[in-house]
Amino acid sequence: xxxxxxxxxxxxxxxxxxxxxxxxxxxxxxxxxxxxxxxxxxxxxxxxxxxxxxxxxxxxxxxxxxxxxxxxxxxxxxxxxxxxxxxxxxxxxxxxxxxxxxxxxxxxxxxxxxxxxxxxxxxxxxxxxxxxxxxxxxxxxxxxxxxxxxxxxxxxxxxxxxxxxxxxxxxxxxxxxxxxxxxxxxxxxxxxxxxxxxxxxxxxxxxxxxxxxxxxxxxxxxxxxxxxxxxxxxxxxxxxxxxxxxxxxxxxxxxxxxxxxxxxxxxxxxxxxxxxxxxxxxxxxxxxxxxxxxxxxxxxxxxxxxxxxxxxxxxxxxxxxxxxxxxxxxxxxxxxxxxxxxxxxxxxxxxxxxxxxxxxxxxxxxxxxxxxxxxxxxxxxxxxxxxxxxxxxxxxxxxxxxxxxxxxxxxxxxxxxxxxxxxxxxxxxxxxxxxxxxxxxxxxxxxxxxxxxxxxxxxxxxxxxxxxxxxxxxxxxxxxxxxxxxxxxxxxxxxxxxxxxxxxxxxxxxxxxxxxxxxxxxxxxxxxxxxxxxxxxxxxxxxxxxxxxxxxxxxxxxxxxxxxxxxxxxxxxxxxxxxxxxxxxxxxxxxxxxxxxxxxxxxxxxxxxxxxxxxxxxxxxxxxxxxxxxxxxxxxxxxxxxxxxxxxxxxxxxxxxxxxxxxxxxxxxxxxxxxxxxxxxxxxxxxxxxxxxxxxxxxxxxxxxxxxxxxxxxxxxxxxxxxxxxxxxxxxxxxxxxxxxxxxxxxxxxxxxxxxxxxxxxxxxxxxxxxxxxxxxxxxxxxxxxxxxxxxxxxxxxxxxxxxxxxxxxxxxxxxxxxxxxxxxxxxxxxxxxxxxxxxxxxxxxxxxxxxxxxxxxxxxxxxx
DNA sequence: GCGGACTGCTTACCT
DNA sequence: ACAGGTAAGCAGTCCGCG
Numbered sequence: 045x046x047x048x049x050x051x052x053x054x055x056x057x058x059x060x061x062x063x064x065x066x067x068x069x070x071x072x073x074x075x076x077x078x079x080x081x082x083x084x085x086x087x088x089x090x091x092x093x094x095x096x097x098x099x100x101x102x103x104x105x106x107x108x109x110x111x112x113x114x115x116x117x118x119x120x121x122x123x124x125x126x127x128x129x130x131x132x133x134x135x136x137x138x139x140x141x142x143x144x145x146x147x148x149x150x151x152x153x154x155x156x157x158x159x160x161x162x163x164x165x166x167x168x169x170x171x172x173x174x175x176x177x178x179x180x181x182x183x184x185x186x187x188x189x190x191x192x193x194x195x196x197x198x199x200x201x202x203x204x205x206x207x208x209x210x211x212x213x214x215x216x217x218x219x220x221x222x223x224x225x226x227x228x229x230x231x232x233x234x235x236x237x238x239x240x241x242x243x244x245x246x247x248x249x250x251x252x253x254x255x256x257x258x259x260x261x262x263x264x265x266x267x268x269x270x271x272x273x274x275x276x277x278x279x280x281x282x283x284x285x286x287x288x289x290x291x292x293x294x295x296x297x298x299x300x301x302x303x304x305x306x307x308x309x310x311x312x313x314x315x316x317x318x319x320x321x322x323x324x325x326x327x328x329x330x331x332x333x334x335x336x337x338x339x340x341x342x343x344x345x346x347x348x349x350x351x352x353x354x355x356x357x358x359x360x361x362x363x364x365x366x367x368x369x370x371x372x373x374x375x376x377x378x379x380x381x382x383x384x385x386x387x388x389x390x391x392x393x394x395x396x397x398x399x400x401x402x403x404x405x406x407x408x409x410x411x412x413x414x415x416x417x418x419x420x421x422x423x424x425x426x427x428x429x430x431x432x433x434x435x436x437x438x439x440x441x442x443x444x445x446x447x448x449x450x451x452x453x454x455x456x457x458x459x460x461x462x463x464x465x466x467x468x469x470x471x472x473x474x475x476x477x478x479x480x481x482x483x484x485x486x487x488x489x490x491x492x493x494x495x496x497x498x499x500x501x502x503x504x505x506x507x508x509x510x511x512x513x514x515x516x517x518x519x520x521x522x523x524x525x526x527x528x529x530x531x532x533x534x535x536x537x538x539x540x541x542x543x544x545x546x547x548x549x550x551x552x553x554x555x556x557x558x559x560x561x562x563x564x565x566x567x568x569x570x571x572x573x574x575x576x577x578x579x580x581x582x583x584x585x586x587x588x589x590x591x592x593x594x595x596x597x598x599x600x601x602x603x604x605x606x607x608x609x610x611x612x613x614x615x616x617x618x619x620x621x622x623x624x625x626x627x628x629x630x631x632x633x634x635x636x637x638x639x640x641x642x643x644x645x646x647x648x649x650x651x652x653x654x655x656x657x658x659x660x661x662x663x664x665x666x667x668x669x670x671x672x673x674x675x676x677x678x679x680x681x682x683x684x685x686x687x688x689x690x691x692x693x694x695x696x697x698x699x700x701x702x703x704x705x706x707x708x709x710x711x712x713x714x715x716x717x718x719x720x721x722x723x724x725x726x727x728x729x730x731x732x733x734x735x736x737x738x739x740x741x742x743x744x745x746x747x748x749x750x751x752x753x754x755x756x757x758x759x760x761x762x763x764x765x766x767x768x769x770x771x772x773x774x775x776x777x778x779x780x781x782x783x784x785x786x787x788x789x790x791x792x793x794x795x796x797x798x799x800x801x802x803x804x805x806x807x808x809x810x811x812x813x814x815x816x817x818x819x820x821x822x823x824x825x826x827x828x829x830x831x832x833x834x835x836x837x838x839x840x841x842x843x844x845x846x847x848x849x850x851x852x853x854x855x856x857x858x859x860x861x862x863x864x865x866x867x868x869x870x871x872x873x874x875x876x877x878x879x880x881x882x883x884x885x886x887x888x889x890x891x892x893x894x895x896x897x898x899x900x901x902x903x904x905x906x907x908x909x
Numbered sequence: 910g911c912g913g914a915c916t917g918c919t920t921a922c923c924t
Numbered sequence: 925a926c927a928g929g930t931a932a933g934c935a936g937t938c939c940g941c942g
Binding site: 401402488489490491493525526527530531532533534535536537557642643644645646647648649650651652653661664665690691733734735736750752755825826827828829860879880883 | 926927931933935
Binding site: 410413528534535537552556557690691692693734735736749750751754755756757814815817823825826828830831 | 917918919920921922923924
């Protein structure tokens with residue numbers, strides 16, 4: 045039943061998602077007064093009841109949320125290329141019950157580089173434009189800008205910036221932020237005097253976005269537990285058959301409450317709960333009263349924080365409330381297709397936020413690799429959930445309270461650690477993407493960039509192209525990918541020369557792809573532009589060319605983000621003469637920009653991106669290949685020894701300072717892209733494998749890249765032994781020291797081997813932990829080992845879902861695997877594990893000239909020597 | 910009917 | 925639901941073998 049979401053994802057024809065709107069039966073109100081001091085714009089949505097836009101404003105002084113409804117009579121619309129007089133003849137459109145009027149508008153068509161006339165069809169309500177059967181966009185052969193959600197359309201047209209400050213003056217929403225607000229603004233802007241006018245204009249607009257501080261938002265974290273009669277079943281939130289047994293609430297105002305429903309007999313004798321002293325424990329004999337109390341409390345906060353509240357906690361509360369007969373006017377939650385929203389304030393589901401790949405990779409550098417509260421909290425807070433030896437439904441009320449409270453606490457702390465980093469990042473992402481908080485924390489980077497570009501198009505009166513127009517006009521790809529099934533050729537990886545190298549410098553192009561996009565003026569409209577005079581401006585190794593007449597919109601925005609990050613926010617975040625809170629803020633801005641920059645090339649190669657432009661993505665990697673190969677050739681010319689390189693880096697063996705400087709200068713002058721000295725290794729070891737090495741840096745720290753011993757799914761016993769070998773290697777200062785390291789490593793391997801042979805490792809130490817990327821039934825082509833193990837678990841009555849980590853050991857027998865909990869040490873296939881030892885250690889030993897078979901073939905080290 | 914060579918699938922990594 | 929490139933291990937298939 046839980047696999048349904050996957051089914052929807054793989055559906056070929058997707059059901060048009062309806063405009064998300066607040067249902068008309070929701071009656072909660074928090075209308076703003078006629079005049080209101082500056083408040084942060086938290087959210088923009090469409091109210092079905094008021095039939096207009098609702099803006100939620102957060103007042104930092106009292107922690108309250110105020111509603112402001114649109115008073116400008118803005119209406120939903122779409123555009124068509126059918127002339128006015130012809131549209132008038134189309135009775136279906138004109139007589140559509142939602143039709144309001146038509147306007148004639150001028151738009152700038154970037155794809156064709158000319159002004160065009162369009163007909164704007166204005167409707168009474170969003171669903172009349174699209175999202176419902178027979179809506180206006182379905183009556184037109186081609187409809188532009190018709191799939192933009194109305195609340196987004198409103199944001200772009202009104203040039204609203206969620207996350208910035210607005211006041212209400214005589215009932216009108218007025219921005220309260222300006223270029224003049226911060227004293228540094230002039231200084232930052234002066235960094236852009238050399239740049240193109242379009243970049244300067246963007247800088248002027250964006251500087252306040254980066255410089256305006258964010259308020260500390262009044263928020264509440266919530267976690268619920270549900271009583272279930274079948275202990276190992278996870279309760280189904282849509283059924284909500286079982287009572288809510290416990291709810292923990294933690295507020296930024298100091299509130300700490302745990303509400304317990306006494307469904308059974310309460311053993312009073314057992315009261316020594318692990319709860320902190322200041323937590324208020326409350327017992328309810330009525331579940332209905334308990335839930336009503338939760339709902340009442342939620343309303344006092346601007347943001348409600350959960351971990352997976354969309355799919356569990358709030359969904360369960362909603363269905364349970366209905367079941368218990370709580371009236372709609374008392375339920376402040378409403379459910380959409382895949383989210384749970386609040387009538388007042390915003391529900392922030394941290395599960396969704398941390399699931400975001402860009403956040404995981406670029407903001408937190410893959411510190412957490414599993415998307416559970418336990419894994420994320422451990423990686424970012426250094427704290428774990430309460431470890432269970434029984435199911436929640438088997439706990440005493442006090443144990444349950446402690447467990448539930450801890451989860452809420454971890455959830456809450458995820459928003460407060462590092463001076464509320466997460467909240468600050470989210471608000472910066474809102475400003476950059478122009479999205480309301482509930483969207484920004486649920487959608488991925490491609491939607492953020494899409495939204496940012498929509499906003500710029502509307503501000504500049506550029507027509508937003510139909511997605512299919514871009515490849516049609518700008519051409520398809522002309523290169524062949526190395527990997528089957530990919531669309532175009534990507535990066536170059538140099539073949540490493542195996543061995544150990546002392547004194548290695550790594551030179552790399554700092555943010556190569558964004559640099560290429562700005563330096564080469566790459567943008568969806570400038571690639572293969574319509575001007576014949578630009579055709580000679582070729583992209584190397586392709587048939588594409590780039591416009592010389594017009595500065596690209598994408599390259600302009602990337603130039604701004606890249607330059608402001610490199611020239612201001614990154615250095616300022618490290619400037620120790622500044623107070624800590626300022627450095628902290630500069631660091632947050634710097635990180636937020638990094639997230640956008642790192643995705644700026646990839647999105648153009650993603651089919652689902654609204655500005656998908658394969659020729660532009662392909663050009664970016666083609667130029668990158670040109671940059672690295674031409675630099676490599678020059679390096680060889682000046683007699684440098686390149687031992688490895690990947691995409692944007694060159695590893696050079698014992699270069700002289702002069703050689704390095706020569707190379708940096710060369711790339712600056714000949715490519716217009718800056719090469720930097722990234723790091724120096726005291727020594728580095730390469731096997732014959734690409735993307736695989738171990739290097740000791742000069743400061744005593746080390747890098748492990750790609751080696752099996754570091755992979756998440758490698759059995760713990762191997763990881764441990766591997767880290768011991770790394771430890772031995774980390775003491776090596778010079779060639780002489782290797783002798784000792786070799787001796788130690790042999791010893792480690794022999795010990796590991798003997799332990800394995802004698803079956804002295806535990807099953808947990810021997811287990812592979814592999815993630816199930818989809819529901820078990822969706823593995824139709826092959827049945828990998830972790831799926832076999834998962835199927836065995838299912839037979840045993842264990843619920844298995846997509847995203848679960850399956851722990852299994854390799855055993856003798858026809859299946860070859862068994863889940864850890866269903867296996868025993870006697871059946872473990874030792875030979876298989878020896879093979880794994882061999883490949884794991886082989887990656888390091890190859891370079892050191894140690895032979896695995898020799899090492900394990902000898903009983904003791906004394907015999908060996 | 911069997912085993913090695915091969916391709917494809919899957920996961921986890923690198924940039 | 926940002927991209928392509930690489931490695932590892934296994935699943936499944938093909939092919940030759942009188």
